[in-house]
Amino acid sequence: MKKNDSIECSIHDLGTDGQGIGRYEGMTVFIDGALPGETVRAKLIALKKNYGVGKLEEVIAASPMRVKPPCHVFGKCGGCSLQHLSYAGQLQFKHNHVMSCIQRIGGLDIPVGFPLPTRHEYRYRNKAAFPVQQNGRQVDIGFYAAHSHRIVDVDDCKIQPSDFHIVMSQLRVWIVKNNISIYDEKTHTGLLRHVILRENKEGDIMLVLCINGEDIPRKSHLIMLFEFVLPQVKSIMLNINTQKTNAILGQKSVCIHGRDHIFETLAGLTFKLGAQSFLQVNSAQTEVLYHTLFKMLGLTGSETVFDLYCGVGTISLFAAQHAKKVVGIEIVKQAISDAQFNARLNDIENAEFLCGDASALLPGLVKTHGRADAAIVDPPRKGLDEAVIRTLAASGIPKIGYVSCNPSTLARDLKLFYELGYETDLIQPVDLFSQTTHIESVCVLEKH
Structure with a gap:
């Protein structure tokens, strides 16, 4: 077996990134676009x-779970990797x-x-970040191809709101007509780096232009464009990011049209969202997630x-409806300000918010508020720091609700929790x- 050989193999599993997994001459082969139960031909x-690693050339015998991606x-864009798998098959894979x-x-x-299914298989996201790249005389706005920084131009992403397509088409006109320079990450020159769009349930849209500079030319033309074509764009923001970094957002944001925020409602509560605010990208399913947690x-x-x-x-505010008192901790100062608002x-009135590192603040909280009856953790993909887990366990909190966006780090963290005397009976x-391939998970750990 050598590179560029054409091979035929059977697929028996899916990898964590959605690749089909087969075996050929005793070696494991990963093939994008192949599904379990299929016989395929691929080029190594x-x-x-x-x-x-193989490139799919032909599906010789298709899985009954295979569907036509809309x-x-x-297969070019690195965003959705399971569109060719039926939704029932996707849920089974995630389970x-x-x-x-x-x-x-x-x-x-x-x-x-078994995973609780979403109500909307498409058009469910409330936020998207589009990198921008010069491509000859054209400008590509879309998403990175898998495992690369090459942008695949996308005119209408099927998991984003349909209004995003209209915003992007108008934005492309403004970029070309006004000769807006595009950022080059190799030379650190050019102005426009990323475009971020956020939409709430009411259809209000926030447009954020991430720029390598302090201002944009012809902004009055941009504002007028959206006032006439898409008045539901209630906010246009400039995010200033002049650093040589892969990070999308800089620290400073400036409102150039409308207000510097939009509001979103979740299960009867209203939340103010700015350019840098974090909210789960599927608003309807977030309500299911939180109801599951508190149940x-x-x-x-x-x-x-x-x-x-x-x-x-x-x-925190969901918890405040079910508890006597809630104390929220967050290391990002602006997020704490938004939480208080x-x-x-x-x-x-029964929710208090503190800015700082959780492992550093927890011991003092136990002294001032007494031992909590429950704690909730919803960490980023990297999971919990070991110091946080040990501090939580040392505090003797009887119940810990864990919301995870990464099964791998959840498993790692649960292993340590078990060693420290906590157990759960269901994930x-x-x-x-x-x-x-992404999935959220909820469990409640109890002290034993």
Whole structure:
């Protein structure tokens, strides 16, 4: 077996990034676009010591779970990797993935519920970040191809709101007509780096232009364009990012049209969202996620709850409706300010927010508020720092609700929690990201 060989093999599994996994002459082969149960022909494009990578050439025998992807750039864009798999098949894959991580990484035997399905398989996202790149005389705006910084031009992403397509088409006209320079990450020259769009349930849109500079030319023309063509664009922001970095957002944002925020409602609560605010990208399914969490926590209204990684206070304010007192902790100062505003906006008086590192603040919180009856953690993909887990366990908090966006780090963290005397009897996945391999999971750990 050598590079560029054409091989025929059977696919028996899916990898964590959605690649079909087969075997040929005793070696594992990863093939994008292939599904379990299929026989495929592929060209070997890479050979490593223990595995090969193939490019799908032909599906000889198709899986009954195979469907036709609605997006014309599927397979080129690195965003959605499961559009060719039926939604029932996607849920089964995610169920298997969570179970595999818990058993393989955590070494634990914990029941995993079948993922709670989304109500909308497409058009569910409320936010998108589009990188921008010069391509000869054209400008590409879209998403990175898998494993690269090459942008695939996308005119209408099927998991984004349809209005985003209209905004992007008008923006392209403004860029070309006004000769707006495009950022080049190699030379650190050019102005426009990224475009971010956010939409709430009411259809209000925030447009954020991430720029390598302090201002943009012809902004009056841009504002007028959207006032006439798409008045639901309620906010146009400039985010200043002049650093040589892959980070999308800089620290400073300036409003050039409308207001510097939009509002979103989740299960009766209202939240102010700015250019840099974090909110789950599937608003409808976020309500399912939070209802699942609080059903599993079983709060009675008499508890004190600590919410770590509280962001703009979404989970904290939900918790405040079920608890006596909630203390939210977040290291980002602006997020704490937004959380405090959101508490006042919703007339919630039993939620307090503190800015700082969770592991550093927790011991002091126990002294001032007493031991909490429950804690909630919703960390980023890297999971919890070991210091946070050990501090939580040392505080003796009887219940810990864990919301995870990464089964691998969840499994790693649960292993340490188990060693420190905490256990859970169920992990419940909730699907917020159909057409992708990503999955949220919820569990409640109890002290034993």
